[in-house]
Amino acid sequence: MAQAPWNVQFEKILRQVLPGLGGDDPLDAAVPMQAYGLDSMALIQIVSALESAWGVSLAGQLAVPVRSLTAGHLWGIVVAAQQPAWGSQRPSTGGAPRVQPPWIMA
Template sequence: MAPSPWNARFETILRQGLPGLGKDEVPAADVPMEAYGLDSMSLIGIVCALEAAYGVSLAGQVTVAVRSLTAGHLWGIVSAATQPAWETGRALPTGGPTRGPAPWITA
């Protein structure tokens, strides 16, 4: 089995919020978490726990419907939120400007 694309902290939080995930089962990155018992209330709990654990705000970032949200989607959102902000025209420490908005905004 291939290693999961996320870290152990993320997986621990998922395990706490997904009642249908077996003790030794690893959530698949591309399977809707609804298959593991995710509902809107458990998603709120997972998002709150992720925000606290990673020190980020995910407000407005989880725009995928609960029924189709995957662990891979959620990990991508958390990963993006933990990256430094890209701002158009902001000078880099080397003096050069950035290239524009972050790639996940323009995709």
């Protein structure tokens, strides 16, 4: 069997919350988690546990309907949430004041 694309802690969280996922049942990255018993309440529990475990905020990141959310999608969201924000990767201007483009109004 191929190795899962996520780590053990992620899978442990899903197994604790999803009622249709037995201890030995394989968790398929491409199967909608609704097949494992995911509903909106379970998703809230999972998101809360993932945020605590990884120290990230997933608020506003889950734009996928519960019925089609897969473990692979969710793991990708967790990984993306750990990356620095785009704005923080801009090169420094050396402390010079930033000039707003003319189309931005204060």
